[in-house]
C-alpha cells in the first residue's frame with residue numbers, strides 16, 4: 001500500500017501565508033486535504049500595515065506580492081475550505097480573533113504553522129537599531145508564542161495538534177549581520193522543545209523546521225552576492241525551493257509523524273556541513 005500524507009478533516013492556520021514559504025505551506029497542506037486559514041499582516045484588501053513593517057513589506061505591496069486572498073481562492077478551487085485573515089501575530093487580540101474565527105467557521109484548529117517572520121535588515125552588531133531588535137523579537141518569537149498559546153486549548157480539547165515553528169540556520173549557526181534575527185530563531189528552538197514536552201500528554205507535537213536559504217521573493221530581493229556565497233556553501237550549490245519546506249511541514253503535520261516531536265528538521269541542502 002502506498003504511504004500518503006492525508007490531512008483531510010484537519011484545519012490548519014498558517015501565519016505569514018501571503019507569500020513565500022507560508023503561501024507554499026498553505027497550498028501544500030490544502031493539497032494534502034486540510035482546510036486552511038491564511039493569516040498575514042498583508043491582505044490584498046488591506047495593506048495598511050506595510051507602512052509600519054518596513055522596506056520589505058512596502059516593496060511587497062508595490063510589486064504586487066500580496067497574495068493572501070488569491071491563495072485562499074486557489075485553495076477553494078481545490079475543494080477545500082479557506083479563509084484569508086488580516087492578523088498581526090504581535091497583537092494578542094488579533095490572534096485571539098483569528099483563532100476564534102477559524103474555530104467558528106471551520107470547526108477546529110488542528111495545525112499551526114508559525115511562519116510569519118521578518119528579515120529585512122542586515123548589518124553588523126554595532127549598527128543594529130534597538131527598535132528593529134525589539135520588533136524582530138515581537139514578530140518572530142513573541143508572535144509564535146501568541147499563536148501557540150491561542151491554539152493550545154483547542155488542540156488540548158481535541159487531544160490532537162501539530163505546531164511547526166519556522167526557525168533558520170541563522171538560529172543554529174548564527175548569522176553574520178543578523179543579531180536579532182538569529183537570536184529569535186534560536187529562541188524558537190527552545191520554545192519548540194518545551195511545547196513538545198508539555199504537548200505530549202495532550203497529543204500535541206511541536207517541531208521546528210530549520211531552512212537554509214530558500215528561493216522565495218524575499219530571498220531574491222536580498223543581496224545577490226551574499227545569496228550566491230551562501231548557496232555555494234550547500235552541498236547542492238543552489239538555494240532550496242519553497243516546496244522543499246512545504247513537503248517537510250506536510251509530513252510533520254500528518255499522522256505519519258505522530259512519534260516525531262521536539263526536533264529541528266534541517267531543510268537546508270547541507271549548508272551546516274563542512275563543504276569543500
Ligand SMILES: NC(=O)c1ccc[n+]([C@@H]2O[C@H](COP(=O)([O-])OP(=O)(O)OC[C@H]3O[C@@H](n4cnc5c(N)ncnc54)[C@H](O)[C@@H]3O)[C@@H](O)[C@H]2O)c1
Pocket residue numbers: 015016017018019020021022039040041042053056057087088089090114115116117118119139143166167168169210211212213214215216217218219
Ligand atoms: N527564505 C529563506 O531563505 C528562509 C530561510 C530561513 C528561514 N526562513 C523563515 O521562513 C519564514 C518565511 O520566509 P519567507 O522567505 O517566505 O519570508 P517573507 O518575508 O517573504 O514572508 C514573511 C511573511 O510574514 C508576514 N508577516 C510579517 N510580519 C508579520 C506579522 N507581524 N504578523 C503576520 N504576518 C507577518 C509577511 O507579510 C510575509 O507574508 C520566515 O519566518 C523566515 O524567517 C526563511
